[in-house]
Amino acid sequence: MKNKYMFGGFIIVVFLGVMIYLFTQTNVSYESSLVKVMQSEKTVKATGSWVKERNYEINKEKNLFSFYLKDDQGNMMKVIYHGTIPNNFESSTSVVVTGKYHDGAFHATDILTKCPSKYQEQPVQNANS
C-alpha cells in the first residue's frame, strides 16, 4: 500500500520538477514600459502601439519590416521584425512584439496585432454646427 503512494508521489515530484524547469526556460514576461525593455537583456514581450506618424518600412529583399512602437509614457522604440507585415497592422490599436533589444533596435521574432473587436474611434465634437 505504502509503495503505491511513494511511487506515485515520486512520479508527481518528477513531473512537477520538469514542468517548473521548462517553465522558467521558456517564460517570457510582458513589459509595458519601453524604457525597461531597452535596458533589459532578456527576451520580453513589449506592448505598446504603433507610431503612425513615423511610417513603417518594408524591406522585401531581406524580408524585414520595421516600425516605431510607443508606450503610454510616450517612449518610442524602433522595432525590426524578421517577416512580413501582419494583415491588420495598420488598423491595430495595440501591438505586442516578442524579442530582444540590442544595437539600437528591438529585434522581434513575433508580432501580435490587436484590433478592437468593435472598431473604436475617438471622435471629437465639431466646432461649428
Add this chain to the structure above:
Amino acid sequence: MIGNIALTLALLTGVFSIVMYFLTFRGYQNTLSLARISFHATAILVLAASALLLHAILTHQYQYKYVYNYSSSDLPIGLLISTFYAGQEGSFMLWILFTAIIGLILLDYTSKRGDLEPRVMMVFGLALTFLLVMVNPLLKSPFTYIWTTPDFIDLKNINPAYYSLSALQQFMFSDPQSNKQFIQMNSELHGILAASNISVNDFIIQGKGLNPLLQNFWMQIHPPVLFVGFAMSAVPFSFALAALLKNDYKDWVKQALPWVLSGTMVLGLAIMLGGYWAYGVLGWGGYWGWDPVENSSLVPWLVGAASIHTLLVQRKTQEKGAGRFVKTNLILSILTFVLVLYSTFLTRSGILGDASVHSFVDPGMTVYLFLVMFLLLFTLLGIGMVIYRWKYLTDNFTYEENLLSRELALFTGAVALLASAIIVIVGTSAPIFGQTVEIKFYNELNLPIAIIIGLLNGGSLLLKWKMTDKKDLWKQSRFSLLASLVFTVLVALLGGVSEIMLIVLLFSSAFALFVNAEIMLKILKGRKSFLGAYVAHIGIAVFLIGVVASGGYSDHKQVDLVKGEKQNVFGYDLSFTGYEPIDNGKKYAFNVEITKNGSTKIAKPVMFIAEFNNSLMREPDILAGFTKDFYVAPVGYSEGDDDGHTHGSTISLKKGSSTDYNGITITFESFEMPKDAMTSMSSGGEFKIGALLKVLADGKEYTIKPSLVIQGDGRKSESAEFKQKNLRFDIVNMNAGNGTVDIEISNLDENSQSQITNVKKEVLTVEASIKPFISLVWIGVVLMVIGFMISAYRRSKESLV
C-alpha cells in the same frame, strides 16, 4: 423589449423549476409536475428569445445595439445568421439555447430512469439559470437598445434623408484621424427622434458589419458545435452531483456514460473545426497555435477524455457494489464543467489581455466579477459535495490494483491525459501573472506524455481485467510490437526522421494503431457496436502520426513570382499567370499554376482590402493530397517597372507626414497633377502624376519628385534621383483618395533596367509550403468522431438495462 421580458421570465421560471425539483428530491408530493412545467417554460422562453434575436438580425433592426455592432444589410444569409453569435451577448445566448434544448432531452432521459430526474435537473437547471443571469437586461443582454449607453455611429450608416435635420447638429462629431463623421446616439437624441415620430430603425439603415476574418463558412459551424460541446459538459457534472446528493454511486455511471461520450466527441470535433479554419483560411500555415482560447477548450476535453476511461473501469467492476474509481469519476466529471467555466472566464473577462489573438475588449467590472462568481460557485458546489461525502467515500471505496491489470493501465492513461491538461492550463494561465510561455513549453512537455499515452493505449487493451499472465501478455503483444518496430524503422528511414523522441512517438502511435486494428478485425465478425473504442483509438494514432509528420517535417519558402516566369519550389514549377476579381469584385484571386511531372493544378490565393478595418486580408489556397499538402499563402503583389525584385525598401507615406530613412528625413508634401489630368484621364490619354517629396539630408533640404506616367491600363515610373545620397526614388503605388503614396528607395548605381519599357512587371509574392501527411491529422479526427459515435450508441442502449 419583448426579448428582455422573455429572458427575465426565463430566469424566473428557471429558478422556480430548481426549487420545485429540490422539493421533489426532498420528498414533497406535488412538485414534480410543477418543476417539469416550469423547466419547459424556461426552454420555451429561451427559444422565443433566440427567435426574436434572429428575427431582429434578419430584418436588420439596428435599434438594437447588438444587431448594429455585428451585422450589416449586405451579408449573405448564412453569414447573417452567424452574426447571432458574433459577440459576447449573442454567444452566451447560443450557449443558453443549446443548454435549454439539451435540458429538455435530459429531462426526458432522466425521467425514465428511476428517481434520477429531480436530482439531475436541479443541478442542470442551476447551470442554465446562471447563464441566463449573464444575458439578463441588467448585465449583458443582446436586446439592449443602441441609445442606452452613448455610442458613436458612422454617418454613412444613417439614412441620408435625415442628414438635414437641424437637431442633429449637436450630436455630430468627427474623427480627426480618419476624417469620418459620426452621430452620437444617446437617449437625448432618441427622445428627439421619437418626438418627431422617426423610428430608430428608419434612422439607422446599415450596421457595422461582421469582421472579415469571420466571413467564411467555418464561422457558421465552428462556434455552434463548440457551444453544443460546452452545453453538454454540464451533464456529467449534474449526474455526479446527483450521485453525491443521494449518496449512491453505482447507477450514475452507466446513465452518464453516453452523455460523456457524446459531449467529449462534440467538443473534440469543435476544437478541430477551429483548427481546420485556422489552417485553410487564416494563412499562417498551421492549425494549432497554443493560443489561450484554443488551449482553454482543449483542457476540459482532455479531462473529459480521461474521465471516460475511469468511468469505463467503474462500469466494468460493478458486479458487486459501485465499482472502482468512485471518487475519481466524481471529481473528474465535476472538473470537466468547472474547466469549461474557467475557459469562459479566461477568454471573456479580458484578463488575458495581450496574450491572445482572440482577446475581446474588456467587458467591464460587473461581467468580470460575475464570471468569477459563476466559476467559484460551481467549483465550491462540486468539490464541496465531494468533501461532504468524503468520509463515506473513503470508508467504502478504497481498493488495490494489480500491476498487470487493465484497471491500472486505464488509470495511468487517465493520469497521463490529466498531466497534459495541467501543462496546458499552467501555460495558458501564465498571463494572469504577467508571464507567458513559448510554444516550446507545450511541445516539449506534451511529447513524452503523448508517447506514454500511445504505449498505454495499446498496452491497456492487451492487459486483461484484474490480472494478466505474463506469458499471455507477451504472446498477445508480439505481433503489434513487431509490426510497430518495422513500421517505425521504415518511416524513419524513408522519411528521414532523426530525432529520437519523434521516433519513439512514431513507435508508440504505431503500437496503439496495430493493437487496436488487430482487435477491431476480430470484432468485425461479431458485435459491431463494440467497435467504437478501437476506431477512436486508431483515429488518435493516425492523428498523432499526422501531427509528427506535418509538424516536424514541413518546409516553407518565400518566392517572388514574376508573371509568366516559372520558378521551381520543392520540386514543383510555379508560375503566376494573373489575377481576377471574384466575389462581385470585392476580392482578388491570384492564379498560380503548379506543375509537376506534366500535370498542372491551379492554386488561387486571395487578397483584398477589407472595408471593415481598412486592412489587407490574405487567404491561402491549398492543394491537398494524401501524402502532402502544397500550401500557397499570398504575401503581396506589386506592379513595378524593374524586374520584379525590388532592390531597396518601400516606405508608405501619408500626405504631410515624414519618415526617417538611413539618416535622412523624407516628407511627402503633396501630389502634383497637371491641370489637364482630368481630361486626359477620361479620354484615355497619357498623363503624369507626381509626388512632391522634401528630403532633408545633412542639414540641407532638397526637392525630389518621382512620377507615374499613366496611359490607359499601363503605368510606368519616372524615377527621381538623389545623387547626394546615391538613391533613386520610384513611386510603386499611390492612392489619391486617402492621400498615401508608396515610394521605393533603391541604390542609384544598382542597375534598374527597362526605364522605358511599357510592359509592367507584375509580381506576386507567395510563401509556399509543403506539409507532409497533414491529411492524417484530419483523417484521424474523422475516425475519432466515428468511434465516439459508435461508443455513445452502444452505451446509451446499455444505460436503460
